[in-house]
Amino acid sequence: MNAVTLGPAGTYSHRAARAVAAEVSFRESVTAIVDAVASGEFERGVVPIENSIEGSVSESLDALADHDVAVTREVVTPIRHALLAQSPEFELVASHSQALAQCRNWLEANHPDAALEAVASTARGVERAREDARVAGIGHPDNAGDDLEILAADIQDRTSNATRFLVVGPESARSDAGGKTTLIVYPNANYPGLLLELLEAFADRNLNLSRIESRPSGERLGDYLFHFDVDAGLYEDHMAKAVEDVEAIADKGWVRVLGSYDTEHVLE
Numbered sequence: 397m398n399a400v401t402l403g404p405a406g407t408y409s410h411r412a413a414r415a416v417a418a419e420v421s422f423r424e425s426v427t428a429i430v431d432a433v434a435s436g437e438f439e440r441g442v443v444p445i446e447n448s449i450e451g452s453v454s455e456s457l458d459a460l461a462d463h464d465v466a467v468t469r470e471v472v473t474p475i476r477h478a479l480l481a482q483s484p485e486f487e488l489v490a491s492h493s494q495a496l497a498q499c500r501n502w503l504e505a506n507h508p509d510a511a512l513e514a515v516a517s518t519a520r521g522v523e524r525a526r527e528d529a530r531v532a533g534i535g536h537p538d539n540a541g542d543d544l545e546i547l548a549a550d551i552q553d554r555t556s557n558a559t560r561f562l563v564v565g566p567e568s569a570r571s572d573a574g575g576k577t578t579l580i581v582y583p584n585a586n587y588p589g590l591l592l593e594l595l596e597a598f599a600d601r602n603l604n605l606s607r608i609e610s611r612p613s614g615e616r617l618g619d620y621l622f623h624f625d626v627d628a629g630l631y632e633d634h635m636a637k638a639v640e641d642v643e644a645i646a647d648k649g650w651v652r653v654l655g656s657y658d659t660e661h662v663l664e
């Protein structure tokens with residue numbers, strides 16, 4: 397199985413992708429990854445969806461809403477950041493915006509004068525550090541190689557820092573089997589109790605939601621679509637019925653059922 401994920405080599409996404417595919421290729425944005433799977437160029441894509449400190453990765457949510465793809469698995473992995481540079485004499489810290497945010501307090505306390513630069517990925521920030529002595533990168537410590545020093549390890553603001561990645565495949569890979577289901581709902585309507593009705597489709601059947609996110613639809617201000625993760629598989633009768641109810645409520649808009657899948661925990 398070949399997979400595409402956020403590059404260059406050495407990103408956390410790369411570490412997650414190695415757990416599901418023997419061959420991993422890279423793109424520099426989440427949207428490009430989902431595009432490459434939707435167009436059939438790759439069998440699987442691995443995208444970060446949510447972090448325990450910083451919350452949702454909105455580019456991933458929007459890319460999933462905009463493409464006909466399926467979710468085939470989720471991978472959860474701990475994120476332990478290190479500060480890497482040629483020497484302690486750096487002026488600027490480059491990393492992915494999520495990583496900079498996960499280390500915000502540590503950076504403020506330890507390097508208040510350093511400038512911050514958001515780049516496409518943590519590994520791209522480490523590359524910047526490798527090319528330029530004025531730059532430090534934040535990323536996985538394995539990226540240090542022979543030429544960079546690990547100036548500090550475990551610099552994330554909370555000891556428990558974990559990111560959830562979704563493995564996406566073509567629509568044909570959509571499965572009803574698995575302990576979790578993701579769906580995206582665009583009701584294209586706005587009236588009192590609409591969200592309550594959607595939630596009741598699950599609550600009335602004792603189905604637990606593990607995540608709900610709203611994202612702007614892009615159609616008009618105040619118009620939203622909703623991302624639901626449910627702790628049940630589509631093979632379960634009450635889950636299939638909940639989806640039918642949601643489809644009836646959203647009959648002026650659309651419902652994208654991305655499928656059911658299981659979770660893998662990757663520690664290294």
Ligand SMILES: O=C(O)C(=O)C[C@]1(C(=O)O)C=C[C@@H](O)C=C1
Pocket residue numbers: 402406407408409410444447453475492494495516517518519559
């Ligand atoms: O830049 C990377 O290494 C990534 O894989 C992206 C990403 C993210 O977007 O959340 C993945 C895990 C960490 O939370 C930090 C960055």
